[in-house]
Amino acid sequence: MLPHWKANQFLAPALGEPYLLTPGPLTTDYAVKQAMLRDWGSWDGDFRAMTAEMRERLLRVAGDDKHEFDCVPIQGSGSFAVEAMLGTFLPKDSKILVLMNGAYGQRIVQTLNYLGRAHSKIDKGDYLPPRADEVAQALDADPAITHVIVVHCETSSGILNPVAEISEIVYAKGRKLLVDSMSAFGAVDLSVNKIRYEAMVSSANKCIEGVPGFGFVIARKSVLEAAKGNCHSLSLDIYEQWATMNKTGQWRYTPPTHVVAAFLVALRMHEAEGGAEGRLARYTNNRDVMVEGMRQLGFETLLRDRWLSPIIVTFFNPAHPKFEFSRFYDLMKAKGFIIYPGKLTVVDSFRVGCIGRMDANIMRQVVAAAADSLTEMGVDTAAPPAAALDERAKLAA
The missing domain is CATH 3.40.640.10 (Type I PLP-dependent aspartate aminotransferase-like (Major domain))
Incomplete structure (x- = not known):
C-alpha cells in the first residue's frame, strides 16, 4: 500500500531540509x-x-x-x-x-x-x-x-x-x-x-x-x-x-x-487539490505574494507582468556595491530557502521558484528572509543597475 496524506498541509520539509525555490527538483x-x-x-x-x-x-x-x-x-x-x-x-x-x-x-x-x-x-x-x-x-x-x-x-x-x-x-x-x-x-x-x-x-x-x-x-x-x-x-x-x-x-x-x-x-x-486548475491557483498566488514583497524591497523582475509565469521568476541582481549573490545565496540557505542562480548572458540575475509544496505563507517567509539577508549584507536597497532596466526597456519594446 502506498502512504496516505492529509490534504492542504504545507509543513516544513522533513529533517530540517530547506525549501527548494527552484523549477525542480522541488520541495515535496x-x-x-x-x-x-x-x-x-x-x-x-x-x-x-x-x-x-x-x-x-x-x-x-x-x-x-x-x-x-x-x-x-x-x-x-x-x-x-x-x-x-x-x-x-x-x-x-x-x-x-x-x-x-x-x-x-x-x-x-x-x-x-x-x-x-x-x-x-x-x-x-x-x-x-x-x-x-x-x-x-x-x-x-x-x-x-x-x-x-x-x-x-x-x-x-x-x-x-x-x-x-x-x-x-x-x-x-x-x-x-x-x-x-x-x-x-x-x-x-x-x-x-x-x-x-x-x-x-x-x-x-x-x-x-x-x-x-x-x-x-x-x-x-x-x-x-x-x-x-x-x-x-x-x-x-x-x-x-x-x-x-x-x-x-x-x-x-x-x-x-x-x-x-x-x-x-x-x-x-x-x-x-483540484488538478491543474487548483495547482495553478496556488502557484499563481505564490508568485503574486512573492513578487509584491520582493518589489517592496527594491527588486525588479526581468520580465513585464504580462509574461511572468507562475513557475519561476527572474530578478535582476541589486546594483548596491555590497551585494554579492554568493553571499546572498548562503544567507538565504541559512534561513531555510534555496534560491536559483541566474541563467542569463546579458545581465546578472537570480531566480525564485513558485512551485513545490509551498503556499503563500511560506512565500511571505521567503520575502522576510530576503529582507534580513540584505540587512546583514549592508544593502539598503535592492534596486537594479540602471543599465539593466535600460536593457529590458530596449529589448522588451
Whole structure:
C-alpha cells in the first residue's frame, strides 16, 4: 500500500531540509518521500499496475477523454525525455522550427545538432515570447519546415510562452507542433481538447511535485504508430517503449521504481487539490505574494507582468556595491530557502521558484528572509543597475 496524506498541509520539509525555490527538483510532501521507503519488483504485477495507473492518470491530466493519446514514461531527466521525443517523432528528412527565448530552447537546438535533424530558429532573447505572426512568416518563408517546437515555460527567464496562439498558426499553416512542457504541465493548461499538438514532454519532478528519475511523453497514438524506426537511440526510442509497455505492462529497461511510487502519491495529491486548475491557483498566488514583497524591497523582475509565469521568476541582481549573490545565496540557505542562480548572458540575475509544496505563507517567509539577508549584507536597497532596466526597456519594446 502506498502512504496516505492529509490534504492542504504545507509543513516544513522533513529533517530540517530547506525549501527548494527552484523549477525542480522541488520541495515535496512528506507522503511523497515516505512512498520511497519500500522496494518494488520491476517485473512484479503490483509495480506493473502502478505503471498503468500512472499512465492513465497523466492522460486524465492532459484531458484525453477521446482516447486519442497515450502516455509513455522514459527513464532519466527531462532532457532525456526531450531528446527521446525529438529523436522518435522527427523523421530523418524532417525540418523543425525552434522557437527560442532562453537556455532550454538553445538546448533543443544543441540536441537537434547531435541528432542530425535539419532546423531553423526564431530567437527572441530573454525578454519576449515568440508570437503567431512571426511563426507564420517563418513558415511561409520555408516550405521545408515540417514541425515546430516551443518550450512552454522557459525557466531560464521565467517566461510563459503563448502555446495556444502558436498552435493555431502552426496547424493553419499545415505543420505539426511539439511542446516541451517540462516545467508547466500539471499547472498551466495544456489540455488536448483545447490546444492541438502531436506530442508534449514533461518530468516527474516539476508541477506534479514528484521526485527526479523519469520524464514522460504524451503523444497521439497515430504519431506513435508512425514513429517506428525513426529513433537514433536504443534506450530513448519512445515507440519501442510504448510497444513494450502495451504488450507486457513493463518498462523495457530497469525502471526507477521508487520514483514511480512517489509520483503516484503526488498524482493523487494533484487530483485532490483540484488538478491543474487548483495547482495553478496556488502557484499563481505564490508568485503574486512573492513578487509584491520582493518589489517592496527594491527588486525588479526581468520580465513585464504580462509574461511572468507562475513557475519561476527572474530578478535582476541589486546594483548596491555590497551585494554579492554568493553571499546572498548562503544567507538565504541559512534561513531555510534555496534560491536559483541566474541563467542569463546579458545581465546578472537570480531566480525564485513558485512551485513545490509551498503556499503563500511560506512565500511571505521567503520575502522576510530576503529582507534580513540584505540587512546583514549592508544593502539598503535592492534596486537594479540602471543599465539593466535600460536593457529590458530596449529589448522588451
